[in-house]
Amino acid sequence: MRRGRLFRGWYIVGAVHVLLALIFGAAYSFGAFFASIQTQFGASSFSTASIFSLTALIYYGVGVFSGAWSDRTSVRTVTSAGIVLLALGFVASSLLSSSLVLFLGAFCILVGLGVGLVYVPAVSTIARWFVLWRSSASGIALAGTGLGTLLGPVVAGALMEHLSWQLTMQVYAAAIALTGLAAAAVLRGRPEELGLHPDGVPPSGDPAAGQSAQGMDLAQAARQARFWWCFAAIFLGSIGLFLALIHINPLARQQGLSVAQANGLIGLIGVGNVLGRLALGRLGDRMGALRFLLVLTVSLAVLCGLWSMARGFMALAGFALVFGAANGGCIALYPAVAATWFGTRNLGAILGALYVAVGISAMAGGSLAGWLFDIWGGYTPSILLAGASAALSALAVWRAECAGRG
Numbered sequence: 001m002r003r004g005r006l007f008r009g010w011y012i013v014g015a016v017h018v019l020l021a022l023i024f025g026a027a028y029s030f031g032a033f034f035a036s037i038q039t040q041f042g043a044s045s046f047s048t049a050s051i052f053s054l055t056a057l058i059y060y061g062v063g064v065f066s067g068a069w070s071d072r073t074s075v076r077t078v079t080s081a082g083i084v085l086l087a088l089g090f091v092a093s094s095l096l097s098s099s100l101v102l103f104l105g106a107f108c109i110l111v112g113l114g115v116g117l118v119y120v121p122a123v124s125t126i127a128r129w130f131v132l133w134r135s136s137a138s139g140i141a142l143a144g145t146g147l148g149t150l151l152g153p154v155v156a157g158a159l160m161e162h163l164s165w166q167l168t169m170q171v172y173a174a175a176i177a178l179t180g181l182a183a184a185a186v187l188r189g190r191p192e193e194l195g196l197h198p199d200g201v202p203p204s205g206d207p208a209a210g211q212s213a214q215g216m217d218l219a220q221a222a223r224q225a226r227f228w229w230c231f232a233a234i235f236l237g238s239i240g241l242f243l244a245l246i247h248i249n250p251l252a253r254q255q256g257l258s259v260a261q262a263n264g265l266i267g268l269i270g271v272g273n274v275l276g277r278l279a280l281g282r283l284g285d286r287m288g289a290l291r292f293l294l295v296l297t298v299s300l301a302v303l304c305g306l307w308s309m310a311r312g313f314m315a316l317a318g319f320a321l322v323f324g325a326a327n328g329g330c331i332a333l334y335p336a337v338a339a340t341w342f343g344t345r346n347l348g349a350i351l352g353a354l355y356v357a358v359g360i361s362a363m364a365g366g367s368l369a370g371w372l373f374d375i376w377g378g379y380t381p382s383i384l385l386a387g388a389s390a391a392l393s394a395l396a397v398w399r400a401e402c403a404g405r406g
Helices: 008-028 030-041 045-072 075-095 100-129 134-159 165-184 207-211 218-222 225-254 259-287 289-307 313-342 347-354 356-376 380-405
Strands: none
Touching (some): 008 100, 008 134, 100 134, 100 347, 225 313
16 A cells, blocks of 8 residues: 555545445435334334334345455446336335235335345445455445434434435435445455455555455355354344334334334434444454454344333433444454455455344244234233343354364
């Protein structure tokens, strides 16, 4: 790296940050659309929550193929295709509001495919550009998810004060297409494409930098017990996040909070995510990604216990902020830990396979909570289940590390 010039990898980090903010701002804005869609179609809480859950299952499932596709071809091509499909998904959904079945097909399939083609290829790219600063770079890039979670529902709620939810979706589609395609054009899959090295350090300058392109393929990784313990850890650790993102809004409304306060809670989870990924990623570089991941995962279990007792806006706001930060830290550390365990040569395919666990947890966390609410009229059983899942996630992380040593 030339003196006085910023390493190109940080521009890649910025582009990934923007892409993740766009795709997850769009996806998680569903929480703000929840009541309008439920009213439009006369659907139950379970049916409406299942739209988001099925969409998440699709986009995390698609990551298996999009990650492998970007490993073999161009990350710019794959992510650009995803942006186009995501924008089309919002437009089509806004025009098919006369039928729940048609809306379900348009939103779940197109939005699911769009997010899936962007997420894993973009995230796996960061691990190839950095070794020494991998946790920090991943944290900054993945903070885009938190920013999107913050702005997506808040902006949607503000627009719907003046526009219909259908027109709001169309505004989102235009913003996604224009900004997303510009960000995707900046991406390059590996520093070697530009004659550079990870972190801007030649292999002779740091031994670890020369290892960036090494690692196993997906088939080799899947034969290891460590892979499946990692899969279980991500699945269990993600249940609470999706439950909170989908249901903290209606839970707050059940407690008598205003629409603005309820939407603000989703935004506070996003604020926490941004802060957690920015600040906690750096701690991961210092403490060690694996050790810090264990600490944060245990903290999620404790926070779910506090959530079950939270009443009123201030208590829920405090929970949302800290819970978002802990989740943001975990999400920033998953790619760094996976890159350490499995290498980066085929990290897109490996992360894509691991992130299927997130899709399954989105289906379980969102839909199960809606079903339990329809039966019991409250969220306490689901919140306690999320806390138990977080505790089991910490155990799975520890078993993954032990499996690698054995």
